[in-house]
Amino acid sequence: xxSPVVHAHHAPQGFIRKWIFSLDHKVIGIQxxxxxxxxxxxxxxxxxxxxxxxxxxxxKVAWFAKLWPTAAQGGIMTPELYLSLMTMHGTIMVFFVLTxxxxxxxxxxxxxIQIGAEDMAFPVLNMMSFWTTFLALVVMVAAFFVQGxxxxxxxxxxxxxxxxxxxxxxxxxxxxTLWIVSIAIFCGASLxxxxxxxxxxxxxxxxxxxxxxxxxTCWTWFVTAILGLxxxxxxxxAGVLLVLDRSAGTSFFVPxxxxxxxxxxxxxxxxxxxxxxLFWFFGHPEVYIAILPGMGVTSQILSTFSRKPIFGYRAMVxxxxxxxxxxxxxxxxxxxxxxxxPYSAMAFSVLTMAIGVxxxxxxxxxIGTLWGxxxxxxxxxxxxxxxxxxxxxGGLSGIFLGQPALDLYFHDTYxxxxxxxMIMGVAAIFGMFAGTFYWFPKMFGRMMNETLGKIHFYxxxxxxxxxxxxxxxxxxxxxxxxxxxxxxxxxxxKLLPVHSFMTQAAYGTAAIQxxxxxNLFWSMKYGKKAPMNPWNATTLEWTVPSPPPxxxxxxxxxxVNHGPYExxxxxxxxxxxxxxxxxxxxxx
Amino acid sequence: xxxxxxxxxxxxxxxxxxxxxxxxxSDGWGxxxxxxxxxxxxxxxxxxxxxxxFTSAFVVRRGISNDWVALPxxxxxxxxxxxxxxxxxxxxxxxxxxxxxxxxxxxRYWTAGTVLGALFLLGQALAWRELxxxxxxxxxxxxxxxxxxxxxxxxxxxxxxxxxxxxxxVQALRLRLGPGKRTAVDxxxxxxxxxxxxxxxxxxxxxxxx
Numbered sequence: 001x002x003s004p005v006v007h008a009h010h011a012p013q014g015f016i017r018k019w020i021f022s023l024d025h026k027v028i029g030i031q032x033x034x035x036x037x038x039x040x041x042x043x044x045x046x047x048x049x050x051x052x053x054x055x056x057x058x059x060k061v062a063w064f065a066k067l068w069p070t071a072a073q074g075g076i077m078t079p080e081l082y083l084s085l086m087t088m089h090g091t092i093m094v095f096f097v098l099t100x101x102x103x104x105x106x107x108x109x110x111x112x113i114q115i116g117a118e119d120m121a122f123p124v125l126n127m128m129s130f131w132t133t134f135l136a137l138v139v140m141v142a143a144f145f146v147q148g149x150x151x152x153x154x155x156x157x158x159x160x161x162x163x164x165x166x167x168x169x170x171x172x173x174x175x176x177t178l179w180i181v182s183i184a185i186f187c188g189a190s191l192x193x194x195x196x197x198x199x200x201x202x203x204x205x206x207x208x209x210x211x212x213x214x215x216x217t218c219w220t221w222f223v224t225a226i227l228g229l230x231x232x233x234x235x236x237x238a239g240v241l242l243v244l245d246r247s248a249g250t251s252f253f254v255p256x257x258x259x260x261x262x263x264x265x266x267x268x269x270x271x272x273x274x275x276x277x278l279f280w281f282f283g284h285p286e287v288y289i290a291i292l293p294g295m296g297v298t299s300q301i302l303s304t305f306s307r308k309p310i311f312g313y314r315a316m317v318x319x320x321x322x323x324x325x326x327x328x329x330x331x332x333x334x335x336x337x338x339x340x341x342p343y344s345a346m347a348f349s350v351l352t353m354a355i356g357v358x359x360x361x362x363x364x365x366x367i368g369t370l371w372g373x374x375x376x377x378x379x380x381x382x383x384x385x386x387x388x389x390x391x392x393x394g395g396l397s398g399i400f401l402g403q404p405a406l407d408l409y410f411h412d413t414y415x416x417x418x419x420x421x422m423i424m425g426v427a428a429i430f431g432m433f434a435g436t437f438y439w440f441p442k443m444f445g446r447m448m449n450e451t452l453g454k455i456h457f458y459x460x461x462x463x464x465x466x467x468x469x470x471x472x473x474x475x476x477x478x479x480x481x482x483x484x485x486x487x488x489x490x491x492x493x494k495l496l497p498v499h500s501f502m503t504q505a506a507y508g509t510a511a512i513q514x515x516x517x518x519n520l521f522w523s524m525k526y527g528k529k530a531p532m533n534p535w536n537a538t539t540l541e542w543t544v545p546s547p548p549p550x551x552x553x554x555x556x557x558x559x560v561n562h563g564p565y566e567x568x569x570x571x572x573x574x575x576x577x578x579x580x581x582x583x584x585x586x587x588x
Numbered sequence: 589x590x591x592x593x594x595x596x597x598x599x600x601x602x603x604x605x606x607x608x609x610x611x612x613x614s615d616g617w618g619x620x621x622x623x624x625x626x627x628x629x630x631x632x633x634x635x636x637x638x639x640x641x642f643t644s645a646f647v648v649r650r651g652i653s654n655d656w657v658a659l660p661x662x663x664x665x666x667x668x669x670x671x672x673x674x675x676x677x678x679x680x681x682x683x684x685x686x687x688x689x690x691x692x693x694x695x696r697y698w699t700a701g702t703v704l705g706a707l708f709l710l711g712q713a714l715a716w717r718e719l720x721x722x723x724x725x726x727x728x729x730x731x732x733x734x735x736x737x738x739x740x741x742x743x744x745x746x747x748x749x750x751x752x753x754x755x756x757x758v759q760a761l762r763l764r765l766g767p768g769k770r771t772a773v774d775x776x777x778x779x780x781x782x783x784x785x786x787x788x789x790x791x792x793x794x795x796x797x798x
Binding site for chain 1: 619622623624626627630631633634635636637638639640641642644645648649652653654655656726727730733737741
């Protein structure tokens with residue numbers, strides 16, 4: 001059946017095979033992207049409810065009572081309800097937004113095109129991976145609708161709270177079970193995705209696409225896939241142990257003699273710290289799973305719109321690899337307060353500081369790329385610059401938290417919340433915005449509106465700093481995280497105006513996202529038609545029509561002759577050399 | 589729709605070309621076979637990580653408390669181990685036969701290997717029953733919790749491997765084992781050897797630490 005003539009593969013015609021159970025990596029990428037968009041709406045709504053409650057803990061809201069007849073009797077949110085909203089906010093954002101859009105969304109769409117392949121290595125596995133993720137989301141959201149509601153134990157699911165069932169509180173029954181099952185399904189989906197990404201990148205690169213000619217986006221998707229592969233396998237194993245503790249009466253994580261709600265539990269001998277080690281062995285690499293693809297997109301965009309080669313390409317590749325490698329050795333810095341030996345803490349601390357080196361290399365190279373460039377301030381470029389800003393801000397507070405002595409003070413305060421929202425949350429989201437504005441023309445064949453995009457950027461950029469910078473101050477002032485009500489503590493009551501300011505900022509920032517959604521959907525239908533290469537960029541996705549045909553290259557096999565970022569090369573006819581341009585382009 | 593994941597590799601239509609730059613070149617069966625092998629290695633890495641997590645939990649849980657009671661291993665697991673090793677050996681004999689073109693010998697060896705694999709699973713179920721009759725259940729002691737957990741997790745991998753072996757066997761018996769399916773032969777055999785090795789590791793874990 002493999003005939004020697006070059007021919008284009010034909011796309012399936014039926015709606016279901018084409019758009020629902022599609023094997024095309026581009027459709028699957030878009031499916032992932034919209035799954036993440038849907039999830040981010042849920043996650044954002046939950047955060048607004050939390051911010052409202054923190055400022056108005058005693059407010060009686062009629063529709064709260066309608067939504068949660070037991071958890072918000074009379075319209076007043078209980079602390080348990082607050083915790084369940086917090087748990088679902090964290091879980092949905094981390095797994096279904098930050099893990100899904102940058103890697104599975106953009107990665108699925110652009111990794112095969114950027115390496116010159118027709119599709120992923122295993123298209124059926126790819127489809128299964130998306131629908132398994134979808135199932136995981138359905139199971140997770142189902143926790144809202146069961147008796148007791150969603151779990152209270154945070155996105156980290158610490159036992160004993162998560163391990164002893166309904167006795168521990170509302171939501172710790174079926175809600176927590178659904179949570180673990182959903183996470184386990186998600187782990188399976190991520191493993192399938194990781195297998196596909198790794199095999200595709202290693203084996204399906206086109207002729208001439210050597211490792212050192214890969215766009216940095218591909219490097220970040222590749223390393224992220226490895227992190228996901230090793231991390232999610234461990235989380236899956238830990239989840240199985242947790243399920244057994246909950247439903248089979250085992251004692252992996254639950255210690256003996258535990259008195260809960262006036263009952264002595266029958267478990268004995270387990271260790272909650274064992275869960276923390278297993279969880280954070282996954283949990284820390286998860287931070288890089290969220291942020292690495294954003295770094296790749298940022299590198300790609302900064303180089304394109306500075307019209308300059310990326311500064312220190314090889315250094316960037318080695319920095320990505322060492323961030324991935326070191327990411328697996330620092331999980332203990334989440335557990336400085338767990339009573340670990342000071343020597344272990346010191347080792348974890350030194351390794352944590354070591355991650356600052358590749359991170360600084362990346363930041364330095366981004367600035368080096370910008371230096372002396374002919375900068376085009378497109379919306380994609382603005383968001384990429386915003387990413388660098390947020391990455392630096394969030395990274396600097398990480399240096400404080402990486403010190404065991406300082407972490408004793410900052411642990412479980414808003415300082416931590418500010419830190420991880422800046423670097424893992426908002427920076428990664430900015431990477432997604434940057435990717436959206438950069439690749440939208442390729443994905444949907446039309447341009448997004450730049451004016452709306454820039455208004456959206458400026459207000460969002462200002463907004464997120466207004467929300468998350470004061471959190472550092474609150475943390476230093478001793479404001480604990482996870483509390484639902486600050487009014488009963490004298491020293492916290494004085495901080496309420498700060499909370500109030502952050503809540504207002506959150507409302508404004510959330511509201512302006514409507515502009516993004518309008519821009520996204522309006523441009524899909526009415527945007528200006530996109531040419532093949534609107535940004536005069538160099539990588540392979542810009543050599544094919546917008547949107548690309550079913551098999552990406554119309555049956556042709558691209559041959560790569562150049563590195564990914566050859567901008568403003570002296571002697572070249574244009575200010576960019578595409579990767580597929582002939583070797584002797586300089587001579588023309 | 590393709591019936592197995594490994595047969596579903598995209599197959600670029602062009603004949604193999606001379607390698608140009610350092611890129612892999614997604615051409616012909618070579619790329620699809622390489623991708624299957626890479627996919628298998630990556631899958632094995634994930635499995636290794638999951639069992640590494642179980643193992644570290646096992647060692648830590650045993651070390652931190654004084655409630656661990658050594659589990660009397662059911663005698664039948666020794667027989668099961670022998671059966672599993674024999675099945676791996678038969679699969680290798682089968683692959684050897686296929687290489688030298690003896691198709692009927694391949695069919696015999698491969699079928700026998702698959703049957704022994706199923707027998708192993710049956711033996712593991714009997715081991716569980718033996719423990720049950722002795723009053724040892726999942727929650728009886730951490731040692732038994734881990735025994736049931738690890739044998740179950742390993743059993744699931746055996747089940748997955750058996751599905752692949754059976755798929756190859758059916759293809760072979762129906763004379764449909766063309767050159768393109770050789771990858772399926774190699775991938776399923778390698779996966780089987782891996783779960784075989786994994787079982788030996790678990791036996792060592794049970795004997796030394798259990």
